[in-house]
Amino acid sequence: MKIAVMGAGAVGCYYGGMLARAGHDVVLIGRPQHVEAVERQGLRLETQTFDERIRVSASTEASAVQGAQLVLFCVKSTDTESGAAAIQSHLVPDALVLSLQNGVENADRLRALLPQEVIAAAVYVGTEMAGPGHVRHHGRGELVIERSKASDDVARALIAAGVPTDISDNVRGALWAKLITNCAYNALSAITQLPYGRLVKGEGVTVVLRDLVDECVAVAKADGVTLPGDLDAAVRKIAETAAGQYSSTAQDLARGKRSEIDHLNGLIVRRGEALGIATPANRLLHSIVKLIESK
Numbered sequence: 001m002k003i004a005v006m007g008a009g010a011v012g013c014y015y016g017g018m019l020a021r022a023g024h025d026v027v028l029i030g031r032p033q034h035v036e037a038v039e040r041q042g043l044r045l046e047t048q049t050f051d052e053r054i055r056v057s058a059s060t061e062a063s064a065v066q067g068a069q070l071v072l073f074c075v076k077s078t079d080t081e082s083g084a085a086a087i088q089s090h091l092v093p094d095a096l097v098l099s100l101q102n103g104v105e106n107a108d109r110l111r112a113l114l115p116q117e118v119i120a121a122a123v124y125v126g127t128e129m130a131g132p133g134h135v136r137h138h139g140r141g142e143l144v145i146e147r148s149k150a151s152d153d154v155a156r157a158l159i160a161a162g163v164p165t166d167i168s169d170n171v172r173g174a175l176w177a178k179l180i181t182n183c184a185y186n187a188l189s190a191i192t193q194l195p196y197g198r199l200v201k202g203e204g205v206t207v208v209l210r211d212l213v214d215e216c217v218a219v220a221k222a223d224g225v226t227l228p229g230d231l232d233a234a235v236r237k238i239a240e241t242a243a244g245q246y247s248s249t250a251q252d253l254a255r256g257k258r259s260e261i262d263h264l265n266g267l268i269v270r271r272g273e274a275l276g277i278a279t280p281a282n283r284l285l286h287s288i289v290k291l292i293e294s295k
Contacts, residue, residue: 001157004068005029006087007075008058010127010248011100013135015072015143015163017045020056022161027057027064035060037133046130047137062086070096070154073110077103077263084113091116096150100143102182102248103263104175107146119154121145122174126242128251138245146171176225177234180216182247183265184209184235187285189247190261191292193254197243209235211281216268222275253292261289 001024005016008030020026020043028038038058045054057064065071065087075083080101091097097118099107107120122145126138142164145151151167158165168174185196188208192199199205213235220227252259265286272279 001025001070002068003027003070003072004065005072005074006062006065006083007073007079008034009074010129010135010251011123011125012072012074013043013129014045014125014127014137014141015074015100015158016056017043017054017135018141018161018163019157020054021045021052022157024157024161025057027059027068029059029062029064032060033132034058034129037131041133044134045137046134048139063090065095066090067092068095070098070157073097073099073106074101076258077101077106077260078258080106080109081113084110088114096154098145098154102179102260103267104172104179105263105267117148117150119146119148119151120171120175122171122178124178126245128246139242142166144168144171144174170226170228173226173228176220177227177229177231179264179267180213180220180227180231181235181238183216183268183282183285184212185238186247186249187261187265187289190249190253190259191285191288193246193250195242195244195246196239200239208281212265212285215272215277215279215282219268219272219275219277219279222277223271249289253289258293259289261286261293265289 003024003026005012005028008028016026016028035058042053042055095116097116099120100123107118110118121143125141128136130136144166147167147169155165249259265282268282269279
């Protein structure tokens, strides 16, 4: 299968690398420093079970999606519209676009811009770019994807590449559950520049996490979302399964980049206002991250 990764950061490089390792024709579309490193020496994929250099194509141009049957759409939520516009004229009509993005609205935003089929996915992986062309995997890696006419084929390809993949009729609930865990950890990790395992050991942090989660759950329920499983247990487990992980928001702030906070805690604040739900803990963290971004 020819696969393009639009926005090949840590998440895109991990999944693109796994698919390339399984023999698929993958092109990574990303920033010049990463593209140059990949073209020169391959993609270094450092996981908990192997550390390999994988030969894979790379480009800085959105036109590299041309001919791709599957597009892993991994740009930041803030760049969804611009990323879609960049690839729109280069997509083949029967391309499938799989959104591997944070937040709960991106697949709908893509559907408003692209005639191709778009599938939403909830992503559970701890990764970081450890250097140009070098992705480091900290843990997990499973996907929950939306049911569609193409989802069985996509799931089979991913599973064969070593990516555990489930097809769900409640991806909206899964995306909201992921959003809630992001709202619990991302901003706190960003503000403190601490990984999850150390973060949860801080004085009063478990109570703050509970306040954040309670607000998010209240907003989700008021918005008609059916949340799957034991969410409190899932939130606690993150600190165990990805103890060394810094949040994507922490990584963005450390590099002086704009984060996705408006689509995480900021979304909870906006939906809470619309639904009459108070969200003071999420509002405070959203405001602090925005202040740090503006420094």
